[in-house]
Amino acid sequence: MALYVEKYGGTSVGSVERINAVADQIVRTKAAGHGLVVVVSAMSGETNRLLELAGEFAGQTATRELDVLLSTGEQVTIALLSMALIKRGCKARSYTGSQVHILTDNIHGKARILEIDDARVRNDLAENRVVVVAGFQGVDVDGNITTLGRGGSDTTAVALAAALQADECRIYTDVDGVYTSDPRIVPAAQRLEQITVEEMLEMASLGAKVLQIRAVEFAGKYHVPLRVLSSFEEGTGTLISFEERNMEEALISGIAFNRDEAKVTLVGVPDQPGVAFRVLGPIADAQINVDMIIQNVAEDGTTDLTFTVHRNEYEPAMKLLEQAKMELGAREITGDDNIAKISVVGVGMRSHSGVASTMFKTLAEEGINIQMISTSEIKISVVVDDRYLELAVRALHKAFGLDSEVAPAGTD
Amino acid sequence: MALYVEKYGGTSVGSVERINAVADQIVRTKAAGHGLVVVVSAMSGETNRLLELAGEFAGQTATRELDVLLSTGEQVTIALLSMALIKRGCKARSYTGSQVHILTDNIHGKARILEIDDARVRNDLAENRVVVVAGFQGVDVDGNITTLGRGGSDTTAVALAAALQADECRIYTDVDGVYTSDPRIVPAAQRLEQITVEEMLEMASLGAKVLQIRAVEFAGKYHVPLRVLSSFEEGTGTLISFEERNMEEALISGIAFNRDEAKVTLVGVPDQPGVAFRVLGPIADAQINVDMIIQNVAEDGTTDLTFTVHRNEYEPAMKLLEQAKMELGAREITGDDNIAKISVVGVGMRSHSGVASTMFKTLAEEGINIQMISTSEIKISVVVDDRYLELAVRALHKAFGLDSEVAPAGTD
Numbered sequence: 075m076a077l078y079v080e081k082y083g084g085t086s087v088g089s090v091e092r093i094n095a096v097a098d099q100i101v102r103t104k105a106a107g108h109g110l111v112v113v114v115s116a117m118s119g120e121t122n123r124l125l126e127l128a129g130e131f132a133g134q135t136a137t138r139e140l141d142v143l144l145s146t147g148e149q150v151t152i153a154l155l156s157m158a159l160i161k162r163g164c165k166a167r168s169y170t171g172s173q174v175h176i177l178t179d180n181i182h183g184k185a186r187i188l189e190i191d192d193a194r195v196r197n198d199l200a201e202n203r204v205v206v207v208a209g210f211q212g213v214d215v216d217g218n219i220t221t222l223g224r225g226g227s228d229t230t231a232v233a234l235a236a237a238l239q240a241d242e243c244r245i246y247t248d249v250d251g252v253y254t255s256d257p258r259i260v261p262a263a264q265r266l267e268q269i270t271v272e273e274m275l276e277m278a279s280l281g282a283k284v285l286q287i288r289a290v291e292f293a294g295k296y297h298v299p300l301r302v303l304s305s306f307e308e309g310t311g312t313l314i315s316f317e318e319r320n321m322e323e324a325l326i327s328g329i330a331f332n333r334d335e336a337k338v339t340l341v342g343v344p345d346q347p348g349v350a351f352r353v354l355g356p357i358a359d360a361q362i363n364v365d366m367i368i369q370n371v372a373e374d375g376t377t378d379l380t381f382t383v384h385r386n387e388y389e390p391a392m393k394l395l396e397q398a399k400m401e402l403g404a405r406e407i408t409g410d411d412n413i414a415k416i417s418v419v420g421v422g423m424r425s426h427s428g429v430a431s432t433m434f435k436t437l438a439e440e441g442i443n444i445q446m447i448s449t450s451e452i453k454i455s456v457v458v459d460d461r462y463l464e465l466a467v468r469a470l471h472k473a474f475g476l477d478s479e480v481a482p483a484g485t486d
Numbered sequence: 487m488a489l490y491v492e493k494y495g496g497t498s499v500g501s502v503e504r505i506n507a508v509a510d511q512i513v514r515t516k517a518a519g520h521g522l523v524v525v526v527s528a529m530s531g532e533t534n535r536l537l538e539l540a541g542e543f544a545g546q547t548a549t550r551e552l553d554v555l556l557s558t559g560e561q562v563t564i565a566l567l568s569m570a571l572i573k574r575g576c577k578a579r580s581y582t583g584s585q586v587h588i589l590t591d592n593i594h595g596k597a598r599i600l601e602i603d604d605a606r607v608r609n610d611l612a613e614n615r616v617v618v619v620a621g622f623q624g625v626d627v628d629g630n631i632t633t634l635g636r637g638g639s640d641t642t643a644v645a646l647a648a649a650l651q652a653d654e655c656r657i658y659t660d661v662d663g664v665y666t667s668d669p670r671i672v673p674a675a676q677r678l679e680q681i682t683v684e685e686m687l688e689m690a691s692l693g694a695k696v697l698q699i700r701a702v703e704f705a706g707k708y709h710v711p712l713r714v715l716s717s718f719e720e721g722t723g724t725l726i727s728f729e730e731r732n733m734e735e736a737l738i739s740g741i742a743f744n745r746d747e748a749k750v751t752l753v754g755v756p757d758q759p760g761v762a763f764r765v766l767g768p769i770a771d772a773q774i775n776v777d778m779i780i781q782n783v784a785e786d787g788t789t790d791l792t793f794t795v796h797r798n799e800y801e802p803a804m805k806l807l808e809q810a811k812m813e814l815g816a817r818e819i820t821g822d823d824n825i826a827k828i829s830v831v832g833v834g835m836r837s838h839s840g841v842a843s844t845m846f847k848t849l850a851e852e853g854i855n856i857q858m859i860s861t862s863e864i865k866i867s868v869v870v871d872d873r874y875l876e877l878a879v880r881a882l883h884k885a886f887g888l889d890s891e892v893a894p895a896g897t898d
Contacts, residue, residue, distance in 0.1 A: 090542040124562070130502040131569035139572065142580050143565035146558035150536070153555035157543035160551065168554050172584065173629050217585055 076241040077109040077199070081209060081231035084118035085248045086305035087151050093117075096246075096305065097158035100204060104164055109199045111238065113209040113231040114155055116147025121224075137182035141211070141221045145171065148208035148227070156206045166204040169194070171211035171219070176230065178212035178220045185212055185220035186288075187229065190237040199238075207234060228289035236296035243293065243300050244311075245285060250304035251312035252277065252284055254476040255329040259464050262477035266327060268313045271300075273327045276419040276453045290314065325422035325429060326474040329467050330453075333414040333460060335365060336388035337446065339380040340395055342405025345372035353379055353398045360394060362387045366415070366448050366455065376405070380446060382457070385411050413445065414463040417455040418470060430454050436473040442466050488653040489521040489611070493621060493643035496530035497660045498717035499563050508658075508717065509570035512616060516576055521611050523650065525621040525643040526567055528559025533636075549594035553623070553633045557583070560620035560639070568618045578616040581606065583623035583631070588642065590624035590632045597624055597632035599641065599704075602649040611650075619646060640701035648708035655705065655712050656723075657697060662716035663724035664689065664696055666888040667741040671876050674889035678739060680725045683712075685739045688831040688865045702726065737834035737841060738886040741879050745826040745872055747777060748800035749858065751792040752807055754817025757784035765791055765810045772806060774799045778827070778860045778867065788817070792858060794869070797823050825857065826875040829867040830882060842866050848885040854878050 080100070087093050104110055116124075124143050152168035159166035174194055178185035198205045209227025212220045222229050228245055235243035251265040252274065269277070271294035275287060284302055293300040293314060303311030343349050350369065357364060367381040383391045388411045395407045423429040433454055437444060442465065446457035458466055471477060492512070499505050516522055528536075536555050564580035571578035586606055590597035610617045621639025624632045634641055640657055647655035663677040664686065681689070683706035687699060696714055705712040705726060715723030755761050762781065769776060779793040795803045800823045807819045835841040845866055849856060854877065858869035870878055883889060 090539070093543070127502070127562070127566060128569060131505070131566055132573045136569045136572040139565045139568040139578075139580055142568070142582070143562060146561045146565075149558045149561070150539070150555060153551045153558075154539060154543055156551040156554075157540060157548045160548045161544050166551075168551055170554070170631075173631075219582075219585075 075107050075109070077111075077238060078103065078242050078244055079111045079113065079231050079235040079238065079240045080244045080246060081113040081227055082115070082246045082305055083227065083248070084115040084121070086246050087114050087155065088118035090154075092305075093151070093154055093158050097155060097162060097164075099305070100159060101162050101164050104204060111195060111199070111205045111207060111234055111240070112155065113207050113227055113234060114148060114151040115209050115227040116144075117151055120147040120150070138218060141182045141219050144221050145208070145211040145219050148210055152206045152208045159204055159206070164204055165202055166206055167198050168206040168208075170208045171230070172213040172217070174205075174207055176212035176233070178214055178222070180214040180216070180218065180220065182218075182220055184223040185214070187212060187222070187233045187292075190233055192234070192237045195234070195238065222288075225286035225289075228286040229292055232289045232292040232296075232298050232300065235298045235300075236292065240298070243298050245289075245300065245302045246305035247284065247302060248304065248306060249284060249302070250307060250309045251302055252314075252328070254327065255467055255471050256331070259331075260329070260468050260471045260477075262468075262471065264476065264478040266312050267310070268315050269327055270421050271314055271316060272452050273419050273421055274314045276417065276450070277328055277330045285314075326418050326420035326476065327422075328419050329416065329470045329474070329476065330419055331414060331416045331463060331467050333463055334385050335382040335413060335415055335457075336385045336391075336409065336411035337366075337380055337382045337413050337457060338388070338391050338395060338407065338409040339378055340399060340402070340404045340407055341378050342376045343379055343402050345375055345377045349377075349402060350379060352402060353395070354381065356394050356397065357381075357383070357391060360390060362391055362394075366446065366457070368446055368448055382413070382415070382446075410445075412460040413457050414460045414466075415455055415457050416463065416466050416470065417453045418474060419453045421452050423454075424451055432473055433470060436469050437466060440465055440469050487519050487521070489523075489650060490515065490654050490656055491523045491525065491643050491647040491650065491652045492656045492658060493525040493639055494527070494658045494717055495639065495660070496527040496533070498658050499526050499567065500530035502566075504717075505563075505566055505570055509567060509574060509576075511717070512571060513574050513576050516616060523607060523611070523617045523619060523646055523652070524567065525619050525639055525646060526560060526563040527621050527639040528556075529563055532559040532562070550630060553594045553631050556633050557620070557623040557631050560622055564618045564620045571616055571618070576616055577614055578618055579610055580618040580620075582620045583642070584625040584629070586617075586619055588624035588645070590626055590634070592626040592628070592630065592632065594630075594632055596635040597626070598700075599624060599634070599645045602645055604646075604649045607646070607650065634700075637698035637701075640698040641704055644701045644704040644708075644710050644712065647710045647712075648704065652710070655710050657701075657712065657714050658717035659696065659714060660716065660718060661696060661714070662719060662721045663714050664726075665740065667879055667883050668743070671743075672741070672880050672883045672889075674880075674883065676888065676890040678724050679722070680727050681739050682833050683726055683728060684864050685831050685833055686726045688829065688862070689740055689742045697726075738830050738832035738888065739834075740831055741828065741882045741886070741888065742831055743826060743828045743875060743879050745875055746797050747794040747825060747827055747869075748797045748803075748821065748823035749778075749792055749794045749825050749869060750800070750803050750807060750819065750821040751790055752811060752814070752816045752819055753790050754788040755791055755814050757787055757789045761789075761814060762791060764814060765807070766793065768806050768809065769793075769795070769803060772802060774803055774806075778858065778869070780858055780860055794825070794827070794858075822857075824872040825869050826872045826878075827867055827869050828875065828878050828882065829865045830886060831865045833864050835866075836863055844885055845882060848881050849878060852877055852881050
């Protein structure tokens with residue numbers, strides 16, 4: 075008699091057949107005696123269809139109205155799934171974000187959940203109903219419809235699981251779990267039975283796009299056990315846990331990578347207080363997200379400041395640096411948008427030395443030059459030339475003992 | 487500085503181009519200094535698309551969920567129209583039925599409006615915004631989404647106009663007003679500048695499907711001036727008024743007709759109290775709507791009871807009568823589903839005799855046999871053989887002086 079919050083993404087509910095398959099699965103879980111709250115996304119393709127419609131009216135700027143529009147996508151899915159359940163004799167009731175009162179701030183398009191009034195859901199659960207909730211959406215204090223941004227349905231599910239103190243929050247998606255690396259690049263990549271929240275955060279932000287990072291943060295904060303599973307095949311998926319793993323397990327959980335970045339460097343800036351702020355302030359003001367920031371020790375009273383941005387924002391970032399260069403009297407600006415970032419991630423490295431040296435040795439053996447290095451407690455990231463990405467990832471995956479004996483099923 | 491509530495139906499907002507055209511028109515009205523509340527339907531085809539999706543899950547029975555699904559249709563339109571207005575520099579804000587708190591009863595699929603909280607709308611109007619409201623939908627006291635049934639957007643518009651004491655409620659549609667008869671049948675039919683609510687009610691219920699009958703009733707009850715106009719061409723449309731027209735005007739406003747009916751007769755029932763109820767009670771219990779009911783004086787202690795139902799319900803109605811026939815000891819059951827009902831409608835006939843005799847004389851001259859006659863204060867209806875419908879309508883249109891000198895534009 076457990077209580078599960080289950081989330082089904084767009085491809086999992088992308089057609090009439092898929093919705094029927096999800097309904098069948100829910101009926102099975104229900105028949106096993108468990109309580110169920112189901113969070114669904116818009117049917118795959120629907121959000122893009124609505125965005126295209128909005129584009130006809132230059133709607134990207136009318137953010138309040140865009141949220142009114144986009145929120146219809148999930149509303150269609152909750153109604154259809156509830157109908158499919160009712161048809162199977164399973165009591166069900168749907169709720170929009172507004173109806174179940176997922177209170178958010180009023181930042182349209184990327185609102186954050188403030189509070190959930192779970193009275194209605196608890197009442198339905200007590201009456202043995204499956205509760206079907208629209209993901210991705212909420213309502214602000216003034217009753218305006220808000221959306222949480224792409225992938226926000228994961229956050230909805232975790233927030234509901236936290237509010238209801240559910241036994242597990244299960245994210246059904248089109249992959250069967252979190253892998254040691256991307257199987258498309260590393261055929262020997264393996265599914266992880268378990269991963270810590272911290273590792274997952276590093277993996278997610280580095281490109282293993284299984285879960286929305288905010289959902290993982292939320293799960294970590296409220297200690298919601300989170301499991302990623304495939305809605306297309308049986309399996310136990312990957313559990314995202316809060317406990318340290320057994321010390322005898324692998325040092326490293328996975329090799330993540332990201333080729334969407336570009337690096338820009340301001341060369342020869344005076345080594346004095348306030349420089350970093352004067353460089354990065356205008357970048358932030360221009361809504362450009364910065365990932366890595368590296369500044370090494372100064373020589374001759376000047377230093378070099380390097381940071382990475384999304385590749386799409388390489389040009390505007392370079393332009394903004396022109397201004398900073400003049401103001402600060404820097405020597406020059408350099409940049410490169412043919413880079414890739416590779417990270418080894420694992421809580422195990424906290425208590426083991428040698429991870430960094432293994433990493434650097436492996437890359438050296440492959441003749442790959444390291445352009446930048448940055449570390450945190452549980453990850454080491456390097457920036458290399460884009461063209462060496464696959465080679466580097468495969469070599470590291472092998473070096474850290476992550477390769478499976480045989481190629482895993484379902485990854486071809 | 488008038489306040490208008492304008493309603494645009496599905497074909498009026500059926501495409502990106504149409505929504506842009508409506509936005510242009512709204513901007514012009516706004517520029518003339520008027521306050522505007524705009525009620526919109528789902529884009530044409532959208533409701534059917536959603537119904538088809540629901541059909542995949544046998545959703546017609548899950549009425550609560552069907553309302554959750556269908557209400558997304560208008561929600562899409564309010565967002566897109568608001569975006570189109572904002573793009574034109576016109577302040578606008580959209581509201582779902584739930585947001586603007588159109589409180590209804592909880593009869594899903596055909597809910598009735600109980601109350602409208604107009605505080606939000608008034609506030610937006612005071613801030614010079616165009617308020618865009620989703621038609622057809624509301625919310626019950628428990629926060630469940632309801633819909634008002636097909637054509638319910640008209641009712642939403644009239645109810646808002648009543649709550650806001652608007653100067654006029656304008657229903658934009660794909661016809662340019664109310665005609666003296668259907669131009670497809672009577673090429674000489676003319677647009678009426680004005681028609682009374684009572685006449686409109688008779689016209690609407692008899693098949694001139696310009697406006698939803700509930701909307702007209704609502705307008706009559708709350709004395710909302712209602713105007714029907716075309717959203718595709720300029721024109722003053724038809725005003726549905728509350729004043730008696732000038733006596734010098736035509737006796738008759740129009741010739742309405744309906745070929746969707748069938749008649750059933752119970753022959754030779756005992757003339758005693760309770761008979762009509764015992765016949766029609768089971769019909770009502772079976773949710774079959776009855777239109778005309780006729781019972782003439784009894785002869786030999788028995789009488790004949792005839793009523794008309796929708797043609798689709800002819801078979802079930804005949805079956806139900808078998809039971810009544812046995813219980814009441816009636817002689818036989820007869821029926822005919824090849825009939826048409828034709829009505830002459832006009833408040834003028836209240837104070838003029840001779841309308842009925844003109845009608846009967848005209849039909850006689852054409853050799854058309856009258857099967858049934860029923861009258862109200864402002865209409866006379868006859869049932870004739872289906873095949874004479876066009877002939878009868880044209881002859882009556884001419885006889886009552888309704889033919890235009892030249893065929894009106896846009897009716898070919």
